[in-house]
Amino acid sequence: MVQTAGGERYTRNGSLQINGQGQLVTGDGAPVMGDNGPIVFQPTDHGVMISADGRVSVTEAGTNIDSLRGQIRIVGFAAPQLLQKEGNNLYVAPAGVAAAPDTNSKLIQGSIEKSNVNGVVAISRLIEISRAYAQVASLLSNASDLRKNAISELATVPS
Numbered sequence: 001m002v003q004t005a006g007g008e009r010y011t012r013n014g015s016l017q018i019n020g021q022g023q024l025v026t027g028d029g030a031p032v033m034g035d036n037g038p039i040v041f042q043p044t045d046h047g048v049m050i051s052a053d054g055r056v057s058v059t060e061a062g063t064n065i066d067s068l069r070g071q072i073r074i075v076g077f078a079a080p081q082l083l084q085k086e087g088n089n090l091y092v093a094p095a096g097v098a099a100a101p102d103t104n105s106k107l108i109q110g111s112i113e114k115s116n117v118n119g120v121v122a123i124s125r126l127i128e129i130s131r132a133y134a135q136v137a138s139l140l141s142n143a144s145d146l147r148k149n150a151i152s153e154l155a156t157v158p159s
Helices: 119-155
Strands: 002-004 007-009 016-018 024-026 046-050 055-059 066-071 084-086 090-092
Touching (some): 007 090
Antiparallel strands (some): 046 055, 084 090
16 A cells, blocks of 8 residues: 555555655655555665565664564455556555455565566467468368369269
């Protein structure tokens, strides 16, 4: 869940960064919401770690102590198809559609969700399959023509 000028929005975009105010934000600059508001870092924080359940912790400067900075609000919807797309990576819930905490989803630090299809490879494979289909269709047509010719020749009575 992120906070925008238009209110709370939802995103699957995991490309996050820290802005000049120390807030965890999306690429568009929308603050990522935690359980207690936006997730904010101190200037001396380093070693940011995000666990699978969304806990954001850091190593404090000069110590080996890990401190929790917040927990990313991961939500789900009973009917996600009702969400309305807004912009490139945001969704808004219409009136009457409520977000509920999602305990089944997992975050993977350092990974970005993207398509599991390589477009160039898929198009190349599609062209390859189309050509193979055309060749098989041509072979079947030729075999049919040969069969017709054979039946025609065998049906003629020699005089």
